[in-house]
Amino acid sequence: MFDTVIVGCGPVGAFAANLLGKAGLxxxxxxxxxxxxxxxxxxxxxxxxxxxxxxxxxxxxVATDMRDTEGHLHVGADHGVIRYMGTVGRPRPFSWxxxxxxxxxxxxxxxxxxxxxxxxxxxxLGTALEELDQSDDExxxxxxxxxxxxxxxxxxxxxxCDGARSVVRKALDIQLDDLDFEEPWLVVDAExxxxxxxxxxxxxxxxxxxxxxxxxxxxxxxxxxxxxGRGNHRRWEFMLLPGEDDQAMxxxxxxxxxxxxxxxxxxxxxxxxxxxxxxGLIAKQWRDGRIFLAGDTAHQTPPFFGQGMCxxxxxxxxxxxxxxxxxxxxxxxxxxxxYQLERDAHVRAVITAAVxxxxxxxxxxxxxxxxxxxxxxxxxxxxxxxxxxxLIPAIAAGIVAVGSPGAGERFIQPRVDGRLLDDxxxxxxxxxxxxxxxxxxxxIVLLDQLADGGAIGDWLEARQxxxxxxxxxxxxxxxxxxxxxxxxxxxxxxxxxxxxxIML
Numbered sequence: 001m002f003d004t005v006i007v008g009c010g011p012v013g014a015f016a017a018n019l020l021g022k023a024g025l026x027x028x029x030x031x032x033x034x035x036x037x038x039x040x041x042x043x044x045x046x047x048x049x050x051x052x053x054x055x056x057x058x059x060x061x062v063a064t065d066m067r068d069t070e071g072h073l074h075v076g077a078d079h080g081v082i083r084y085m086g087t088v089g090r091p092r093p094f095s096w097x098x099x100x101x102x103x104x105x106x107x108x109x110x111x112x113x114x115x116x117x118x119x120x121x122x123x124x125l126g127t128a129l130e131e132l133d134q135s136d137d138e139x140x141x142x143x144x145x146x147x148x149x150x151x152x153x154x155x156x157x158x159x160x161c162d163g164a165r166s167v168v169r170k171a172l173d174i175q176l177d178d179l180d181f182e183e184p185w186l187v188v189d190a191e192x193x194x195x196x197x198x199x200x201x202x203x204x205x206x207x208x209x210x211x212x213x214x215x216x217x218x219x220x221x222x223x224x225x226x227x228x229g230r231g232n233h234r235r236w237e238f239m240l241l242p243g244e245d246d247q248a249m250x251x252x253x254x255x256x257x258x259x260x261x262x263x264x265x266x267x268x269x270x271x272x273x274x275x276x277x278x279x280g281l282i283a284k285q286w287r288d289g290r291i292f293l294a295g296d297t298a299h300q301t302p303p304f305f306g307q308g309m310c311x312x313x314x315x316x317x318x319x320x321x322x323x324x325x326x327x328x329x330x331x332x333x334x335x336x337x338x339y340q341l342e343r344d345a346h347v348r349a350v351i352t353a354a355v356x357x358x359x360x361x362x363x364x365x366x367x368x369x370x371x372x373x374x375x376x377x378x379x380x381x382x383x384x385x386x387x388x389x390x391l392i393p394a395i396a397a398g399i400v401a402v403g404s405p406g407a408g409e410r411f412i413q414p415r416v417d418g419r420l421l422d423d424x425x426x427x428x429x430x431x432x433x434x435x436x437x438x439x440x441x442x443x444i445v446l447l448d449q450l451a452d453g454g455a456i457g458d459w460l461e462a463r464q465x466x467x468x469x470x471x472x473x474x475x476x477x478x479x480x481x482x483x484x485x486x487x488x489x490x491x492x493x494x495x496x497x498x499x500x501x502i503m504l
Contacts, residue, residue, distance in 0.1 A: 401478025
């Protein structure tokens with residue numbers, strides 16, 4: 001019997017296997033496709049994902065195949081900027097950049113290759129899930145290999161990471177909450193040997209480089225997005241207009257006409273053109289007994305802030321440390337009930353923001369678009385611009401000391417003598433404090449022994465706290481007195497009454 005079976009070996013499933021493999025758990029990963037999908041799908045991730053890759057020793061490896069960029073720009077009907085979510089000149093409290101663009105087949109290869117380091121992880125490609133059953137003690141999976149052989153595998157827990165058309169979700173008959181957004185778009189990927197053109201753009205913030213921004217053209221004539229992929233890879237997304245046929249819009253001459261204004265005489269090669277329906281959907285139930293949903297299996301978002309794959313990686317980072325605690329008898333099974341409690345609210349907030357952006361991006365009436373542009377520019381005069389990463393809310397319920405300043409936030413990662421904080425202190429639970437404390441299961445990090453330039457001390461000072469307890473997924477459990485934080489952690493993990501907030 002395996003500790004965990006992961007169904008699906010896309011980026012989310014492969015990353016989950018890396019996390020659980022590093023934790024020393026026995027893991028089986030089954031993937032219906034015999035080979036990784038050869039074309040790009042997801043293209044964007046943020047600093048939090050790089051930190052997660054760092055936690056399994058993969059950040060430096062994947063970074064070589066990524067493009068470090070500077071955020072998002074929304075352009076109105078008159079080709080003037082209406083919203084800027086950029087990072088030029090802003091500090092990097094997490095050390096990694098806010099935005100990276102990548103080529104998914106390369107990323108998947110890195111994640112799968114890394115699994116070879118874990119003898120406790122078995123990867124079975126070309127293997128399809130046919131049936132899924134469970135009892136109080138185990139889950140039973142009926143699998144069919146590529147040569148037609150059928151076998152059964154048993155596991156303590158199962159994670160469904162098998163995408164939007166998930167066999168796992170359908171086997172459990174879990175329904176999706178529809179956030180009432182569905183729009184057809186044409187996605188075009190190309191290899192481009194030169195800069196992309198943006199004719200007649202105005203209002204671009206000083207210092208912003210259009211070649212390093214995701215540019216959303218909110219043009220009622222045809223909304224479109226231009227994405228700066230890694231290397232010479234570029235992506236366009238064009239909204240289909242009422243009455244347009246999917247197949248007709250994928251025709252080479254139509255695609256060439258759509259991208260021509262951005263490429264002028266720049267040499268390029270179209271890699272693919274495919275139509276998609278952008279959705280806002282969230283599973284009503286993320287856990288059924290011993291089976292969990294993660295990634296696109298649990299939720300689907302419009303791509304306007306590039307958070308689709310990020311959501312899935314956050315899912316399994318949240319779930320993995322809890323599974324490890326339960327499987328190693330350090331916590332009761334009820335700890336796993338905090339997974340949906342924490343992640344559903346998190347995902348729902350960001351998908352709602354993406355849906356709301358989609359509603360103003362997809363305006364097709366010229367008068368309504370002009371009113372939108374004027375309203376957004378007026379609102380921007382009195383607001384400090386943020387970034388897409390700022391859309392991620394704090395965890396508001398679950399394994400957090402609700403009410404303590406900073407609880408549920410992502411914790412900073414300064415450099416310590418030139419090295420990243422997590423590489424110096426290790427992962428797991430960490431208490432950053434000025435006073436020595438004895439504790440089992442928590443790494444104690446004394447601030448006066450940490451050459452971080454005072455970054456964590458300043459963070460604590462801003463929250464008027466003596467100590468901060470950080471979870472294995474780098475979210476803040478809470479701030480306050482170190483002994484009280486550790487006691488609160490033990491009460492929550494051991495007692496697990498998720499309907500009562502733990503106050504310090």
